[in-house]
Amino acid sequence: MSSQSTGLRHWRQRFNALFQDHEIFIRTHGHVRFLRISALLQKRAALIAAAVLLVWAGVTLAILVSQLLGSEERAAVAKQQAAASAAEARIAKYRDSVAETAADLAERQDQLDQWSQDSFGVQPAAATDGANADAPAAPVPLKTSAIDPSLPPEAQALARLEARQEAFAGRLLVAVNDRAAKAESAVTKLGLNPADLVRNAAAGRGGPFIPYRGKMGKAKALGPSFAALEGALFRMEVLERTLVAVPSGNPANVMMLSSSYGYRHDPFTGASAMHSGLDFPGPLGTPILAAAPGKVVFVGQRSGYGNVVEVDHGQGILTRYAHLSGFTAKVGTQVAAGEQIAKMGSTGRSTGSHLHFEVRLNGVAVNPRRFLEAKADVLEVKADARQRVGSVASAAR
């Protein structure tokens, strides 16, 4: 016999000892009744009670456990949801910043395209084909070290694009500054003050007509490199358009009296008087040519000058052709440099057939010699400028 079965028998004996046969006497109204509760009945009742208790306890425990599990699950789900919404917020924030960066890049690209169109008459893609030596060329190695390696791949792609854009803007700035420097040098050689020209143009006083001047200052929001580029483009535009407007073409195919500008003896009064132009003696009817491209703004008589044609070249520059015998252009006509506008004559205060040629800068007569005797280097820059301004004009059409 094992000790286990011995122990079991021991417990059974103790259990049996709890239940003894009981006999209960109940006296009611003098009668005595006898009630017998056997040990077996007691055991059964005790077992049933124990079973009920057990079932109740089990059910209660099950409910409790299920509730506990439920709350744990709910907590887990809530935790998951919180994590998910946090991740969603992070993603949304990231997506927002990517979208913002992309929109910013697109806006900058639009500005570059617009400048390229305004200033060179071409889109940036066409500007790099080598046809235009002044256009920026050759890809520049990107400063990839500046790109944060911890950024997500899409953000890195945008950062690389931004670096390329900055590099392009930088190359464009160098090219534009280079052109502006050449124009500045040429303009200075013609006796004009480049700083004054740019300042007057920016203030809108008798400066060149710059088609996009009204939009100036917009690029500031796109960053310092774009603001610098905008300033450089404006400067280049002013100087080159001035150069194009300079009347350096011969107004008649005859020799000029190079000493005729300035104070001299008036042929009529003999007194010293200011002669505000250059004289070109020649046969009656010699073709008179526009000294620069421009618009005919006056055809008619002026006191002392006789028959006069005036051409506005923009940039505050006007040429006047006097003592004419006839006109071949009308007011409002757009004329090219070297295009005939009149015929030589001797009308007004004239002693013989000649052309009186005047150049006016913002209403003040200046000696035309500096324009007519422009050196080859200046004329080369001028021709370059004319080509660029012309390409812009034709692209705008």
Ligand SMILES: [Zn+2]
């Ligand atoms: Zn004269």
